[in-house]
Amino acid sequence: MEPSGAFRALLSGDEQAMELDAAALELSTLHTGYTDPAPALRQLDEWAGQIEEMLMPGAAGAHFLSAVNRVLFDGAGLRGDAEDYYAAENSCLPLVIERRKGLPITLSVIYLEVARRLSRPVYGVALPAHFVCQYNDGLVRVYVDVFDQGRLLTEDDCLEKLSELTARPGLRETVQFTPCEKRSIVARMLRNLWSSYRRAGDNARASQVEYWLRLVTP
Template identity: 40%
Template sequence: MREHWPAMRHPAPPPPGRSAELRRRFAEEARAERPDLAALCLLTGAVGDGTLDEDGLDAAQLELDRLAGQLPYRPGTPLAWARAVGALLGERYGFRGAAADYQRLDSSLLHAVLRRRRGLPILLSVVWLEVARRAGAPVYGVALPGHFVVGFGEAAGQVLADPFDGGRVLTGADAELLVTGATGARLDPSMTAPAEPLDVVLRILNNIRAWAALRPERSDVALWALDLSLLLPAHPARLRHERARLLVERGEFTEGARALEEYADLVAAVDEDAAGQVRAQARAARARLN
């Protein structure tokens, strides 16, 4: 099925009608009783890459199914599951990451990660999660600060694996080192709790925004990532302010001013001074139309 997946160099967004439909589907899936992580990640990719059509979306799901079908039947303990998934995805198929992957937008898009077998830790973890889940594994994402991994089994016998390192099983010292290296703090047990699917999606979108922030010429990417973030049922209110300011930076002064005014109305109930500052930003944006 991989022939349906587009090669990704400088992706252009889909036409407006297609984009609106994809966003509608994203919002609907995000509000489902049990949001489908793979579907949300693939819809994210389709919003950013106009060449990812329905055949490509289906092919990616089928590839996850195909990979899951190659896992051994219920290998047993959490450690056995972790080793089996790592042997398949990391060793046999070569899914892993490298420092250079942080410089690529497609490292954050699931369809491209499935094609390249390279990506950021969180997207490689999505591959691990979706393949293992389909095979019946007790698997979940673990949002360690600065480095996303996967967990197998209940807390008392939890086994962590690092898909970015080909699925290497982590010792307690390994996990401690990852957290200390990212934050300078010690590993807290709360950090290894299962991550909710929508939290995973928001973190992926945050990564996309961070990539775009370093590339002002790709403010279009930052904008669609913000738009999708705001479609999630729970999101930081500050993202509305960020989106409004981005519109102004892009020269969309009327829409940006309107968005700033809407955000000011939102925060006025709790901080009138902050609302006044935002309204001043809106007036400044409108003044740039003259």
Template identity: 35%
Template sequence: MAETPSHDNPQQHIYTDFASLVAQDDAAIDLAHAALLIAKLAYPDLDICHHQAQLDALARRVRGILGLSTAQPTPHNAPLELDPEDLLQALNQVLFEEEHFTGNVGDYNNPDNSYLNRVLEEHSGIPITLSLLYMEVARRAGLRLEGVGLPFHFVIRCQLGEETMYIDAFHQGQLLSQHECLEMVRRIAHRPLKLNRHWFKPVSSKQLLGRILNNLKRIYLDRDAYESGLAIYNLILLLQPQSAPDRRARGLLHLHLKHYGRALHDLNAYREMAPEAEDRYEILNYIKIIRQTIAMLN
């Protein structure tokens, strides 16, 4: 496990909680809780319990439509006999017909689209956060679904009888076949693409969280919002501490922000993780400059 960042005291509890959460077995990770911890970096007053309760309430409405107990399912009361298609229809009714959740096409790169609290408040988001919302409400209603990280888009995999279908939460729960998913990816890419069956492999909880964090990282760095980008890198390296590219990138970001000691720590760690990297001499030069700067400051 990477060290938990300690230099930013107001955010320390977020890093600590996130590190504890993602240290669990992947299947045990509470995705909604983890996503709300990510959002808490931008919204320090966020009440995680309040937003978890919103998800619970949506699931109760779904179960109510089907005439099921509105208690949250447990291994003892989960509706094992329920037709998944009926549950999907009830999910779509609550989330899209009644609550009007929709893809934020007009302001796609707004970082709020990646924060689950804001998705719940604004009823809009990007494919991955709307998929996360859909999966978390479905899980609370009694159906476990899997996320699929297609190129340029995120969908949900569901087994309907002998047929595997894909749910597009960004487009009001539209059901797609594998071929229709490929056609959608081709339209988004504006070029012909060959089918890669690996695209349709379900993502792990950590991979899903990593995709959310990478979206935020890109948005903040594109906006030169370096402090916000640094906070996201801290979470990325708690999630995947052995990622040499992210260690390098955080070190250079620390250097840009004149955090010389932390830049030195990260770039030395990168050298150890990737001793034969093509940029090793460039990194050695950065390290030399940082050490000279620190010496002059002292």
């Protein structure tokens, strides 16, 4: 299976080549084969519309964050898949939307793309062994743990969680809370999918993912 020209361009560094939701949907075809992207995109549109209906014009960041949690986590029931964390399905955006559970990064893609539709300043942040979203409008700066149903975190909270996940001391000096490029997010999703296949002993599919990963420009 060959990636599209737009997907290749994104992995080569052209951040304008395609939107993150479209890239995540194309990535999922490595596992599902061709799947009509329209239902997943329509669901993202619907969630964004529900959030928008809850907000007054110019609503503050705190109101936005509350509305997102009510729609995505309380209403839609999005959550982390702690029971079968390494399942390949957790890296496939349409399946995560359908099953309402997935990996931190795939759930973050949902959060990021809903926020993009509403022109809100939300960014992905790649941490060791975890992935969170950051909301930062200059007044409100907070991290969102989408795996934990939208729990709001400070940097200290993030570091405490990482210490629990990795059992590594000294993380405070090494962790960077830098917003990710789309290319980096997609590459990390590919690596997660590769890891799922390797764990399952599916070397043929793992090799296909490796082929796509080789397109990532350092």
